[in-house]
Amino acid sequence: MVSLLLSLGLSFTENSLGDHLMDETLYAEIDDYISRRSRNQNSLPPATASIHGYLLTQGQSNENIPPELLSLKGGIHQLTLNDTPYRVAVVDKNGERYFMLFNENRQNHREKTFTIYLVSGVLIMILISVCVGWWLAGRVVAPIEELARRVFRASPGEDTETIAQGFSSDEIGQLAQVFSSYLKRMRAFTDRERNFTSDVSHELRTPLAIVQGVVELMEEDNQLERKQQERIAKIGRVNSEMVNLTTALLLMSREYTDEAVVQACDVCEVVSVAVETNRYLLSEKTSVNLVCRAHPNIGAERTLLNIVVANLIRNAFTHTPSGTVSITVEDNGLIVSDTGTGIRGEEIDKIFQRHFTGTGSTGSGIGLSLVKRICDRYGWRTIIDSTEGQGTSVQLIFSSIPAKNPALTLP
The missing domain is CATH 3.30.565.10 (Histidine kinase-like ATPase, C-terminal domain)
Structure with a gap:
């Protein structure tokens, strides 16, 4: 954005200076021609590749003057004659009218060349700025990306100190220490939860196995009444459900192995x-x-x-x-x-x-x-x-x- 604004400012300044220099040149040529006429009435107006002048006096034929100039008033004008752009200065003095034309082809060519160089320079500067910015951003973001990779790959079973290892003591290092501390707390929590579930499951399976054994022995007793057999069967079903539940809890506790x-x-x-x-x-x-x-x-x-x-x-x-x-x-x-x-x-x-x-x-x-x-x-x-x-x-x-x-x- 800065390069673009700077290029626009330079382009505007160059165009303004070009117009100002052409105007000064035109008025200087008119003054010089007036000065020469004061010494020699037969002096001819300038006629070069860039400057061309005309004089309109009373009683003189104007057939040599382009008709487009006759309608112009005093001052600076833009005019195109025979597909050629001109900058025209018109001055009235001592009852005479002076026309001075400046061929803008060369000036326009210079302005276009300058614009091409300016745009090329701006594009090169933008490219250099993007490359430098990309490089600097990479240097700044690299520690954050490394921290993100370590946190993503981290698991409660590994050493939590490796997350913060290698970072400096700046804000990224402090953030790495926070992640390391949080992972350490999470590891301790999951270890407690897993150990509790595993211990409870193991402790429950022993009495449940004993109950199941007693139920199977009682089911083999043919002397029991029907209601007693139904009650024992119910105990056996509930015990089986408890065995399945404790087994499931034990399996859940193995999720980190x-x-x-x-x-x-x-x-x-x-x-x-x-x-x-x-x-x-x-x-x-x-x-x-x-x-x-x-x-x-x-x-x-x-x-x-x-x-x-x-x-x-x-x-x-x-x-x-x-x-x-x-x-x-x-x-x-x-x-x-x-x-x-x-x-x-x-x-x-x-x-x-x-x-x-x-x-x-x-x-x-x-x-x-x-x-x-x-x-x-x-x-x-x-x-x-x-x-x-x-x-x-x-x-x-x-x-x-x-x-x-x-x-x-x-x-």
Whole structure:
């Protein structure tokens, strides 16, 4: 912008000076011719390649004077004769009129040449300025880009001191120290959370295994009454759910390790087991229709897949006091639909929120939030369509391209 303004100023100044010099030259030639005529009345006006003069006197023929000049008044004028531009000075003195013409071709050529040089110089200056500015910006931005690369590549498992290493003590260095301190705090927090989850899962699995063993022994006792057997079976089901939940928590705590726990899971088999496991939730007026149109095998931890499928089926069984629950397994997902109580329109967007319980729900609001976390972990999608009083349809779509180390991906 500065170079452009400077070039415009120089161009205007050059044009103004050129016009001023031509005017001074014209008046100087007129004065010189008047002076010569005062000494010699027969002196002829100048006639050179650049300057050409004419004199108009009383009683003298004006046939040699171009007619375009006769209508001009005193002063400076612009005129074109025979396609040649002229700058004309007209002076009246002693009853005589003097015309002095300056051929502007050479002056215009000089101005164009000057303009070309000026524009070229401006473009070169702009190019040099851009290059220098780009270089200076690179020098200024380089530390920020390096810091951004280090922060992007940083993980809680590496040494946090490497982020701030090599930076000076200026503002960028201070910012690097802040990032390093923040990453160190985040690493400590994730370590505490992971250790807590792992420790709790391990500590719970031991008593749960003992309970499961006692339940299996009691189920083999044929002397128990029917109600006692039902109660023991209920304890066994709840204990199995707890085992699956603690296993899932233990898997979640491994998200920062290098161990990839991925298995090939038969979705139809997982769905069939979930249906049989949760069949006790069905009322006598509710029927189940299971259709396996395909037998997809997906790469996932079986326990996590079982939690997702079991939660969807359990909710359908629980909220269908009468009617039909239809489960369809397709090539890239499954659909669980029921003719139960349905979900209110304002609650559909909240059902995956942690601790949210809908109308008529007796749960704690953790099941579907855990389903959401597992689905996000593997790149699966859930689509819910529900009408209150008519039923609900939940579609679980598996990712067509499994994520790299999906069991280790943060939800």
